[in-house]
Amino acid sequence: MxxxxxxxxxxxxxxxxxxxxxxxxxxxxxxxxxxxWDGSQEDFYKSIIRNQQDDIGRIGRYFRDELAQELYRMRISLQNFTNRYGDFEELRCLRDSLSTLVVEIRNKAVLLYNPILNDLGIFHAVDEAVASYKKRFGFTIDTLLDPQLRELHHQAQVHLFKLLTAIFQYLNDESPSQAISISVQVIEFEILVKVSPFFQQGEALSVSKLENSPMRLMKIAELYNARIMNDTLAAGILLKLTI
Structure with a gap:
């Protein structure tokens, strides 16, 4: 026994x-x-998660503030060299590759460490993401965020922001509409994220672009520990995130 x-x-x-x-x-x-560690197991696990988030932030800052800057300085040096001694096809290709690499590293750095989110909070970070989708894809996202989100612990804001940006990308790829309304509400220890299509007058809801759309939404929810309460765009997608 x-x-x-x-x-x-x-x-x-x-x-x-x-x-x-x-x-x-x-x-x-x-x-x-x-x-x-002289605390509860839950606090122990939370401390591990916080340390991981801190490490991710440090990596992101390194990518943005050091590595990307160093590559950019290399690109400027190469440009000065070609201005002095002449341009060649191989040097142009190398210069273009460095420029592309700088952009890619900075984009990856933002995913690891979002300076607006860290410095100004989730409201400004969401506004920036929404504006980016409007500018790049013409995809309009109307957001209604609960003021209580400002009171969330920073790591909870980071987690929610990553979930929202994953949903933004999912909707941009899958939604038949070019405009979406998203509301985020805090109820005790849970965050409700509701997504509704926002159509112009007389516009009708069409089918999803891809048949595996619900499966992709399930993967997003699983990745960010959210629970899907409803997964049909016509009725409004509803997710619940426990904080």
């Missing part, structure tokens, strides 16, 4: 089914763990 011993408050359990040796080793592990 298996015998378990543990701290009910901290949810730490030790298997003693193999006898005294297992008990001794488990208690030793418990002692070593307490030296590192």
């Amino acid at each position: 298996e015998n378990n011993m543990g701290d009910e408050n901290k949810k730490l359990y030790f298997d003693l089914s193999e006898g005294a040796k297992a008990q001794s080793e488990s208690l030793k592990d418990q002692s070593e763990l307490k030296q590192v």
Whole structure:
């Protein structure tokens, strides 16, 4: 018969089914763990997530502030060289490649570390993303954000922003409409994200562009730990995110 011993408050359990040796080793592990972390298991996991987010932010800042800048300086040096000694096809290709690489690195850096989100909060970051989709694709996103989002912990804002931008891309690719309304509401410890098509008068809802659209939405929800309450655009997509 298996015998378990543990701290009910901290949810730490030790298997003693193999006898005294297992008990001794488990208690030793418990002692070593307490030296590192003296809190609940949930807080321990949250601390790991926060450290990961901090690491991601540092990588993003490195890409944006150091690596991209260094590549840009290389591109300027190459331009100065060609201005002095003449341009060649190989040098033009290298210069164009450096320019493209700088843009790609800066775009990736924004995904890892969004300066507007980190400095000004989720409202400004969402506004920037919405404006970008309007400018690049002509895709209009009308947003209604709960003022309580300002009170969310920074990491919760980052998580929500990543979910919203994934939904933006999904809708831009899949939606038959060129305009979408998204509302975000905070209710206790849950965030409700509702998506509705926004049509001009007399415009009708057509079918989704791709048959695997619901599957893609499921993958997005799974990635960001959101729960799909409704997945049909006609009735309004509804997702719930627990914070």
